[in-house]
Amino acid sequence: MEFESNHVHAMVLERSRDLPTEAALEDVELVLAELFGTPEEPAWPADRLGADQRELVSLERLQQASGAVESDAENVHRGLYTEHCVICHGVSGSGTGPASMYQWPYPRDFRAGVFKWKSTQRDAKPTRDDLRRLLENGIPGTPMPSFATVTLSDRESLIDYLIYLSIRGEVERQLLALAIDELGYEDTPPPDELRLRVSTAEDEQAEPTEGESAVDEILQEVASEWVQPLVSPVPPEPIPHAADELHASIARGAKLFSGPIANCAGCHGPEGRGGMPPNDLDDWTKEFTSRIGITPTDADAVKPFRKAGALPPRTIEPRRLAGGVLRGGDDPETLFRRIHHGIAGTPMPGIELNESSAGGMGLSPGDVWDLVHYVQSLVRPTPKPSVRVVDDENSAAAEKTGVSS
Ligand code: HEC
Ligand code: HEC
Known part of the structure; x- marks a missing residue:
């Protein structure tokens, strides 16, 4: 089990900027592994986050949701995400799990950080309560099932894990875009000062390089959007009496x-x-089709994106x-x-x-x-x-x- 790189997003950047993305993909993959670990051993970069961002997820709950499916002697379950979600949402939350092709609509790609069914403003993240309701009820009229039979505490672990995957995925997208658009990644990485890297404790004395600061800034920006999203107020309903x-x-x-x-x-x-x-089309599909001048029904033009992991446009x-x-x-x-x-x-x-x-x-x-x-x-x-x-x-x-x- 491995996190797959977001090759579709890389290809979108490659086509729209007319620049190669291999070198950027390599460095971003290293940065992500250091910040977020692997599906078997997730990490949470708490020491790089502000106080309220840090508490968005707990490492203990991530560990319960991740990895292979098993239960220990105290009947504590592990591998919850693998057991309940991977088949549709995929290991990295790409929405392209093994059964995704046959779902209508397609399962959500958490990595774009965009959610439909929530009590917040259009551009905002859902609240934790929104996600709780989602797992309780599923999404009626879609293949997304209810997880009401999963214990409440296991559901909390699943919510942590989905927030983690979404933050990881959005950080990946933003780092790739920054590498190509601003840091000068092409066939080879830029000079050391600009390379995307995670600053280590040893260089704490030294000033972080531009590449190192960029990683922390993007991480904090993405995480902060998940901190207490505001429920959008609704004016009182005029209840008809007759x-x-x-x-x-x-x-x-x-x-x-x-x-x-x-x-x-x-x-x-x-x-x-x-x-x-x-x-x-929805935005997830537009991203690799109409927005970069590709006709979604043109099978030849879409083929490279399908190879990179995109589902057939609908x-x-x-x-x-x-x-x-x-x-x-x-x-x-x-x-x-x-x-x-x-x-x-x-x-x-x-x-x-x-x-x-x-x-x-x-x-x-x-x-x-x-x-x-x-x-x-x-x-x-x-x-x-x-x-x-x-x-x-x-x-x-x-x-x-x-x-x-
Ligand atoms: C059988 C396939 C299937 C499984 C299993 C599944 N989902 Fe989904 N999920 C979907 C589909 C399809 C959608 C998209 C529905 C839509 O667009 O309205 C979705 C959407 C979502 C969304 C997005 C909601 C929003 O507001 O945009 C979240 C979050 C989610 N699923 C979480 C989970 C979690 C967590 C699990 C495991 C506990 C899970 N799903 C298991 C099919 C599945
Ligand atoms: C540009 C096209 C467009 C317009 C205009 C539009 N809608 Fe929609 N609407 C959609 C699409 C597409 C969906 C399906 C979204 C999905 O399920 O992912 C939808 C879904 C809905 C839903 C279902 C929500 C749910 O929970 O399942 C409702 C209700 C709705 N629209 C009401 C309205 C109302 C009322 C208006 C006018 C104020 C409106 N729509 C205007 C495109 C539109």
Whole structure:
């Protein structure tokens, strides 16, 4: 078991900068091994991180998640990530595990540091609670399973490990880019002063070289983004008290849905029925195709990237909302954030929030709540009052207000 270098990202740099990346890959691999260890023996560079960054993961939990699958006499499990995640997400978190080809959508590549289903701003990392919910529930409507049967403490170890893989992967990407764009790596490495290296305790007296400082700076920058990402606040939901108020809100939402500002229907189809031809890509695919001038359907052009480890490019569907499954959660606050911030890594855009929508370009919080109510009505049409479904939150609430569809 070995961490594989991010050859796809290296090739993207190579093609777009027209420079060789072999020498950079070699040095970055050495730096990563020193900072993060191996899948059998992970390391955590705590002494190079600030106090709150240091505590993002614990070495003990990393050791439980890593390596081969085994249990000791006290029934402490090891190799949790190998056991539960590698088949889809791969040893290095590339999203290209042995079963990844057959998944729809593809498993996440943690190394880009981009996450979709979270309570934070579009560009932010998920909170630890978001990741806990993810392992508890899985991602409905996708192959990502629930890990509710894994003990809570094992799940915490898995979360540490996934944060570790993501930080490792983002540091790798940034070091490669820096090497090519600024440090002068070409066929050979640059002069010693600029070479990417981990400073050692012995040279503590000496000034770190530019290459050594760059490693610490990038490491700290990437780790700091994981420190307490802020949950995006949601304005209070105007709860309709009567059936006709809810109907009015849904009707306003329907109008906004196909109106020019939100234009949700442009992607999700009239009444969210889908059926629009998917012609866009997610960011993970765009990176090695459209963004560097490669047509995703041009098999010859894509071939070198496939050889470097990329999965076959596929378009991303805007999804059918009517009768559909919400992957990121269906509670009102989650839907509000989804519509406000869009979905990171995908073409689904966010929307600017204004106090009032009159004349402006964005939507007001009230408008977004109307859209939430409309989307809820599409996903789960309210049952007729004669239908009594008592174990279902939404219909129970609908019953109280006497809503019929
Ligand atoms: C059977 C395949 C499969 C297995 C096993 C699996 N995943 Fe996933 N995972 C997926 C797929 C597919 C997605 C992408 C879903 C999407 O894009 O909505 C995903 C997405 C994710 C995400 C990204 C969520 C986001 O907000 O973007 C995380 C984190 C994750 N998985 C963690 C894990 C961990 C940790 C394990 C092991 C405990 C695991 N997965 C096991 C298939 C799998
Ligand atoms: C440019 C195209 C585009 C536009 C415009 C767009 N969406 Fe989306 N939307 C997407 C794509 C693509 C996905 C699928 C993302 C995924 O599953 O990874 C999506 C997914 C969703 C989901 C599913 C979230 C989940 O948890 O599964 C909802 C709800 C949604 N969109 C609502 C809206 C609403 C409401 C609007 C208008 C304010 C809108 N979308 C505008 C492309 C778009």
